[in-house]
Amino acid sequence: DIVVTQSPDSLAVSLGETATINCKSSQSVLYSSNNKNYLAWYQQMPGQPPKLLIYWASTRESGVPDRFSGSGSGTDFTLTITGLQAEDVAVYYCQHYFGTPYSFGQGTKLEIK
């Protein structure tokens, strides 16, 4: 089973600065036949369900601001938020969908410094 681990557990960044969240899978989630990484990123506001931000590791969901970007391949991935805004305060999760059992990272809590 694939285990997904995020770092850091929490992060404080000043407004307008860049936040970087890392996600590492215990085995590659890159499917060689289509060269796609089976990894998604979600944002969860307090009291709300998770909201999809990024899929295929780097494709931004429609309507998601372009300050959110995903990168990485194989086992190491990054969510980058450039020009941090107050409304970006949330918990961020990565999730692999490279076959069941699916798993989520433990979450990264992003706060304003």
Next chain:
Amino acid sequence: QITLKESGPMLVKSTQTLTLTCTFSGFSFDTSGVAVGWIRQPPGKALEWLALIYWDDDKRYSPSLKTRLSITKDTSKNQVVLDMTNMDPADTGTYYCAYIGAVRHWFDPWGQGTLVTVSS
């Protein structure tokens, strides 16, 4: 527009069986490749995938909870039901159902979730 909504008891006792229903609209299990999953979240903790049911009735479960879970679908009612046996206070949390599309293999959208508290 795809929507999902969870329903079920807010409070259950230890050792009881929890039955949750996910009622959806905007898609059908007649569409090849679609699926509905259940994910839970203890208060202040991370998301945990529980179970998944595909359009063709293929069912998948979390290995750690497999013996306690059963997922079914009722296509006539546009519902997916999750049963979890032998509930424990550690099972307290918000339970979400979410959609997986035929070519969109991630969870989107999600229901609003339902908070289940297990009393001892």
